Amino acid sequence: xxxxxxxxxxxxxxxxxxxxxxxxxxxxxxxxxxxxxxxxxxxxxxxxxxxxxxxxxxxxxxxxxxxxxxxxxxxxxxxxxxxxxxxxxxxxxxxxxxxxxxxxxxxxxxxxxxxxxxxxxxxxxxxxxxxxxxxxxxxxxxxxxxxxxxxxxxxxxxxxxxxxxxxxxxxxxxxxxxxxxxxxxxxxxxxxxxxxxxxxxxxxxxxxxxxxxxxxxxxxxxxxxxxxxxxx
Amino acid sequence: xxxxxxxxxxxxxxxxxxxxxxxxxxxxxxxxxxxxxxxxxxxxxxxxxxxxxxxxxxxxxxxxxxxxxxxxxxxxxxxxxxxxxxxxxxxxxxxxxxxxxxxxxxxxxxxxxxxxxxxxxxxxxxxxxxxxxxxxxxxxxxxxxxxxxxxxxxxxxxxxxxxxxxxxxxxxxxxxxxxxxxxxxxxxxxxxxxxxxxxxxxxxxxxxxxxxxxxxxxxxxxxxxxxxxxxxxxxxxxxxxxxxxxxxxxxxxxxxxxxxxxxxxxxxxxxxxxxxxxxxxxxxxxxxxxxxxxxxxxxxxxxxxxxxxxxxxxxxxxxxxxxxxxxxxxxxxxxxxxxxxxxxxxxxxxxxxxxxxxxxxxxxxxxxxxxxxxxxxxxxxxxxxxxxxxxxxxxxxxxxxxxx
Numbered sequence: 001x002x003x004x005x006x007x008x009x010x011x012x013x014x015x016x017x018x019x020x021x022x023x024x025x026x027x028x029x030x031x032x033x034x035x036x037x038x039x040x041x042x043x044x045x046x047x048x049x050x051x052x053x054x055x056x057x058x059x060x061x062x063x064x065x066x067x068x069x070x071x072x073x074x075x076x077x078x079x080x081x082x083x084x085x086x087x088x089x090x091x092x093x094x095x096x097x098x099x100x101x102x103x104x105x106x107x108x109x110x111x112x113x114x115x116x117x118x119x120x121x122x123x124x125x126x127x128x129x130x131x132x133x134x135x136x137x138x139x140x141x142x143x144x145x146x147x148x149x150x151x152x153x154x155x156x157x158x159x160x161x162x163x164x165x166x167x168x169x170x171x172x173x174x175x176x177x178x179x180x181x182x183x184x185x186x187x188x189x190x191x192x193x194x195x196x197x198x199x200x201x202x203x204x205x206x207x208x209x210x211x212x213x214x215x216x217x218x219x220x221x222x223x224x225x226x227x228x229x230x231x232x
Numbered sequence: 233x234x235x236x237x238x239x240x241x242x243x244x245x246x247x248x249x250x251x252x253x254x255x256x257x258x259x260x261x262x263x264x265x266x267x268x269x270x271x272x273x274x275x276x277x278x279x280x281x282x283x284x285x286x287x288x289x290x291x292x293x294x295x296x297x298x299x300x301x302x303x304x305x306x307x308x309x310x311x312x313x314x315x316x317x318x319x320x321x322x323x324x325x326x327x328x329x330x331x332x333x334x335x336x337x338x339x340x341x342x343x344x345x346x347x348x349x350x351x352x353x354x355x356x357x358x359x360x361x362x363x364x365x366x367x368x369x370x371x372x373x374x375x376x377x378x379x380x381x382x383x384x385x386x387x388x389x390x391x392x393x394x395x396x397x398x399x400x401x402x403x404x405x406x407x408x409x410x411x412x413x414x415x416x417x418x419x420x421x422x423x424x425x426x427x428x429x430x431x432x433x434x435x436x437x438x439x440x441x442x443x444x445x446x447x448x449x450x451x452x453x454x455x456x457x458x459x460x461x462x463x464x465x466x467x468x469x470x471x472x473x474x475x476x477x478x479x480x481x482x483x484x485x486x487x488x489x490x491x492x493x494x495x496x497x498x499x500x501x502x503x504x505x506x507x508x509x510x511x512x513x514x515x516x517x518x519x520x521x522x523x524x525x526x527x528x529x530x531x532x533x534x535x536x537x538x539x540x541x542x543x544x545x546x547x548x549x550x551x552x553x554x555x556x557x558x559x560x561x562x563x564x565x566x567x568x569x570x571x572x573x574x575x576x577x578x579x580x581x582x583x584x585x586x587x588x589x590x591x592x593x594x595x596x597x598x599x600x601x602x603x604x605x606x607x608x609x610x611x612x613x614x615x616x617x618x619x620x621x622x623x624x625x626x627x628x629x630x631x632x633x634x635x636x
Contacts, residue, residue, distance in 0.1 A: 081534065
C-alpha cells in the first residue's frame with residue numbers, strides 16, 4: 001500500500017529576497033513497510049524533503065499525499081491531527097519534553113489523542129518493555145544519556161501505531177555503537193510491525209542499512225534504488 | 233497532564249515565577265488594604281453619624297425635614313409608638329424635640345441645635361452617653377444640659393456653668409430657658425461637637441411650649457441591611473401624615489460617598505490590573521520565547537493550536553491563582569489584625585474629625601473585596617497571557633524545531 005506520494009514537489013525559499021530552490025520537482029512514492037534512507041550532500045534538500053513528507057512544511061508547488069489524502073489542502077489543525085495519528089518523528093536532538101519523565105513523554109501523544117490514563121499507561125509500558133527501556137520510566141531527559149533519550153524518542157514515535165516514522169539524522173548525536181543499537185531497534189520495529197521508516201542522513205552506518213536509498217543532489221533525485229543486498 | 237506540564241513549566245525558571253508571584257501578591261495585598269481602609273473609613277463616618285444622632289430611621293410629621301420648625305410637630309405619637317411596636321426588625325427608638333437656637337453663656341454665644349431627648353431611651357439609640365469626657369449624662373431632671381466639647385470651648389463653659397438657650401416657640405414667640413452643664417461629650421466629629429446641646433425632653437418641650445408633643449422619632453433596627461425594607465413598611469403603616477426617612481435619605485452625601493468609594497476601587501483595580509497585565513505579558517512571552525523549540529516539537533508530534541494556547545494560558549492562570557491565593561491569605565490576615573488594633577492616624581486628627589472619622593481607622597475585610605480580587609486578578613492574568621499564547625500558536629513547527 002502506498003503511504004506517501006509526492007507529485008512534482010517544488011520548494012523555494014527566499015534568502016533575503018534571493019530565491020533558493022531547495023526542491024525542484026520531486027516525484028516519489030513510498031509504500032508500507034519500506035526502510036528508506038534519503039542521503040545526499042549538505043544543501044541537497046534532504047531535510048526539506050523529510051519536512052514536506054512529514055507535513056511539517058508545505059511545498060511551493062506540487063502535491064503531497066499521505067495515505068491517499070492530499071495534505072496540502074488541509075488546515076493547520078487537520079495537518080496536526082494527521083501528524084498525530086499517522087506519523088511518528090525522531091529528531092536529531094531527541095527533543096523530549098524536559099519537564100516530563102520518559103513514561104510521560106511516551107504517553108504524551110496518546111494524551112493528545114484523548115486516551116484515558118489507564119490505557120495510556122498500559123500501552124506506554126508495553127512499548128517500553130519492547131524497547132527494553134522500562135528502567136527509564138521515571139527519569140527525566142536530563143537524567144538520561146543521548147542513546148537512552150533517543151530510544152525514548154523512538155518509543156514516543158511508535159506508541160500511537162503510526163504508519164510512517166520519519167527520522168531526521170537520528171544517529172548524528174550518538175556514538176557509533178549507540179547509533180548501531182538504535183538502528184537495530186528501528187530495523188526490528190520495521191520487520192516486526194511493518195512500520196515504514198524514512199531517514200534523512202549522511203551517516204554511512206545509516207545508509208548501509210537502507211533497503212531503499214534515495215540520493216538527492218541540488219533539490220533533485222539523483223538516484224532512487226532498491227538495494228538488492230537488503231531485500232528481504 | 234496539561235496541568236502537570238504547566239505546573240512543572242512554572243518552576244523551570246523558579247526565580248522568574250517567584251518575582252511574578254510576588255508582584256501579584258503585593259498587588260492583591262495593596263488592593264485589599266486600600267479597599268479595607270476606604271471601606272473602614274467611610275463606614276466609620278457613617279456609623280459615627282448614625283450613632284451620634286441620625287439613627288437608622290427618623291419619623292417626623294410630614295414636611296418637617298424640609299421645614300424644621302416646631303409647628304411641624306407630631307400630633308399623634310401613639311400611632312407611631314404602635315406602628316414601631318408592631319414592626320418586625322425594629323430594635324428600639326427614642327422621641328426627641330429638636331430645634332435650632334441661640335446658646336449663650338456669660339462669656340460667649342453661639343448658634344446650635346437644642347435637642348430634647350428621652351434620656352432613658354436615647355442612650356440605647358445614640359452614643360452620646362458613652363462619649364462623655366467629663367460630668368455625667370442627663371438624669372431626666374429639668375434644666376440639665378450635656379454639650380459638645382467644641383461648643384463648651386466656644387461658650388467658655390465647664391461643668392456646673394449656666395447656658396441660656398433661646399429658640400422660636402410653638403406660638404411664634406421666642407422661648408428661652410436657663411440650663412446648667414452637667415456633662416461634656418466629645419465624639420469623633422468636631423462639627424457635631426460644635427453644634428449639639430442635649431437636654432431632657434420635658435425641658436425642651438417646656439421651653440418651646442410644645443406640651444407633650446415631640447418632633448422626631450429616632451429608630452434603631454436589628455439589622456442595618458434591612459433598613460430600607462423596614463422604612464418602606466413603616467411608610468405603608470403610617471400613611472401620608474408622617475415622613476419616614478432612613479439614614480440613606482438623611483445622609484445622601486455620605487451614602488453617595490460610599491458608592492463613590494466603591495467606584496473608585498475599580499479605578500485602583502484598573503491601575504494595578506494594568507501593571508499586572510504587562511508583568512504577565514512579559515513573563516509569559518519570555519517563557520514562550522525560551523521554549524520555541526519545545527513548542528515546535530509539540531506541534532510537530534501533533535499538538536493542535538488550541539492545546540498550545542491552553543497550555544500557555546494554564547501556566548499564567550496557575551501563577552495568578554497561586555499569587556492571588558497567597559495574597560488573599562496575607563491580605564486577609566493583615567486586615568483582620570488591623571481591624572482589631574486599628575491604624576492610628578492621630579497626626580491627621582484635625583482633618584479626620586472634620587470628616588467625622590476619628591483618629592483610629594479600623595480597616596474592614598469585605599466579601600466584596602475578596603470576591604473582586606478572586607475574580608479580577610486571575611482574569612487580568614488570563615488577559616495578559618492571551619498575547620503570549622497567540623504568539624506560541626503562530627510558531628511554524630518546521631522553523632521552531634530548529635530554533636536555537
